[in-house]
Amino acid sequence: MALNCRFFTAYRIARDLRFSLAQIAPRRFYSLLPSAYHLDDVWRTRLDTPLMQQLRAEEFYVELRKRFEITKDASPLDVEIFANKASRNEEAKHLVEILEFFRTSNVTSVFREGMHHAFVRLFLELGNLDELLKILANKPKYGLFLDHFAASLLMDKFLQLKRPQDAVRIAIDQMLQEDFQSPVTRDLALHCCISFLTSGSPDWNLLASLVEPVVVPDTGEEIIVYVRNIKNPFFDDHFDTADPKHLFGKTLYMAGRAHNDLLGRSCQLIGLGLYEKWDKSAKLLQMCLEKGQEGTLLKESLEIFMDILKNTEKTPEGFPVKPSPFETQPIIPVVGGITPPAPVDLNALLRKAEEIGRSMSANKSLVDGSLPQLAEKQVKETIERNWQHDAEKQSALYASWTSSRETEVDRLMRKFQIEERLKELQTQRNALTAEEEVLFFFERKNEWEKLLTPTARQNMLDAEAADGSSYDYRIEDPQYAVQQIPEPSTYRFVRWWKRDQAAYDAKQKELDYHR
Structure with a gap:
């Protein structure tokens, strides 16, 4: 029995210790970015300041919400402080609520970088x-925007969780x-899309x-529906x-434009095909053909582009362009009675792409290769070349945000103290002025009347x-007689018994009797 008790006691201690260590230093898994890139330790140093240590998140939330409800306004600094202090699921829900309040306030355009x-x-x-x-998807309601570092962390996390579609959402947001x-x-973003x-x-x-x-x-x-x-x-x-x-497609095209190489041109071609920009894709194919260099375009990307052409719904000649079922507005609006241009002949474009593909294969401009492997190799080389610089830059940015936050808090505290002291001095000045007016009223009455x-x-x-x-009774009522105060006589000593008539009479009788 005692052995079992000791065993369960040791088990509870180990369990609590494991839970506490997990809270202090949570175990993380990464896909492409190194662990040092995430800067978890540097990020936790923001809580070491006296402001963050003394702040109570729940009480601060109550005061912040009360201010939003009463004045419909609050300082962006307060929202940033609460965002940095929050650490639990309940506080995260409160932060979403505060962010929604903030986006409907008068200072919504004044935001601090550290808040997002x-x-x-x-x-x-x-x-x-x-x-x-x-x-992130509901920008009008929350207005949350990603910086480069946060976007990289999210895409890496979704790749690690085998959720490439959500990583693509982050790339589309960028x-x-x-x-x-x-x-x-x-x-x-290129790697996630591919x-x-x-x-x-x-x-x-x-x-x-x-x-x-x-x-x-x-x-x-x-x-009638109210819309914001x-x-x-x-x-x-x-x-x-x-x-x-x-x-x-537009994400793949814009990300690929930064690379004037095999991967960049291949991604641009696929992106333009998915984006249904047939004129630009035809110009890109013609440019690749005229370039005439070895390794200009991946054969896999050309095949994907032609599959896109084959699977795209063809518009009969003479009919207007059919809008996408996902879009409420026409792709080419009719303005001023001008009819939209005729749709592109996709069959002719497909034949042109096949002809360009044969010509590029003949001069070795079209090469074999795996697009995913090429994209993965490219992103690994880019991370290896830039992650230390990005980490140092982000670390300095964290320190700058903390310093700026502390400086702004000190400035606002000094401003508040000065305002309170000025209010106190003004109150004292008003009291002294009122007292002075009472004391010197009659002396200054004639002067005030002259003004x-x-x-x-x-x-x-x-x-x-x-x-x-x-x-004035002396003027309005002639019968009124003002009593005159008698002038004081010279003081002379009078015995006590002479001050009262009865005592005086009794004393006189006593003196007469003895006589």
Whole structure:
């Protein structure tokens, strides 16, 4: 019995110790990025400041929510502080609520860079990736944007979880912001797109929008629905694009444009095919043919492009371009009565692509190779070449955010203290002024009356006569006699018994009796 008790006691101690160690230093798995790139230890140093150590997240949330509800406004610094302090699932839910409040406030355009990054890292550490994807997709409601470092972390995490479709969502988000300046983020986006494209027959419904549309029941009556955002009737071919295949193709095309090599041209060709930009794809094929160099284009990419042409629905001649079922606006709007141009003859383009392919095979411009292997090799080389620089830059950025936050808090505290001291001094000054006016009222009354204009003076006299405050009995009532105060006489000593008449009379009788 004692042995069993000791065994269970040791088991509980080991279990609690394992749980505590997991909370302090959680075990992480990585796909392509090295463990040092994630900077987990550097990120935790933000909590070592006195501000973060003394702050209570729940109490701070209550005060922040109360301020939003009462004044409809709050400081962006407060939202950033709460985003950095939050560490649990309940606090993450509160942070989503606060972010929604913040996006409807008057200071929504004034945001701090650390706020977005802290939000993403919190959900990444808690594992709430599905909710994070929904928040990222709903920009009008939450307005959450990714930086290069956070986007790289998310794509690497989704690749490790064998979820290439969600990694593609992050790449599409970067494409919509037209932000492929970071080589690591750009090549990770290429690798994610190619992994999703070559993992069998891609299901484009997996990339459909996560924002649930507002469904209005059809009752046969005219219903006026309140909408926060009015859609621009002009189709901009970027933010208005809703077809997942078009978004994927444009992402692959924009990420591939940064590489003027075999991988870049191959990705551009596939991307333009999925994006259904047939004129640009035809120009790209002609350019590859005229280049005439060995290793200009992958044979696999040309085959994928021709499969896309074969599977694209052909538009009969004389009919307008059919819009995508995912898009509510026509691809080429009719403006000013001008009819849209005739659709591209895809059969002719397919024959032209086959002819260019044969010509490029003859001059060895078209080479064999595996597109996924080429993309994986490219991203590994890019990470190996740039990860240390990116990590050092991000570490300095973390320190800059912490220093900026502390400096701003100190500045606001000094400003608050000065304002409170000025209010206190103003209160004391008002009290002294009121007391001075009471003490020196009669001395200054004539001076104040002299400063009045004739009209104001007459108004004052009329008001005094109306309320009786200026009634003088010596003038208004001749029968009234003012009692005069007698002048004081010279003091002389009087015995005590002479001060009272009764005592005086008794004393006189006593003196007369003895006589």
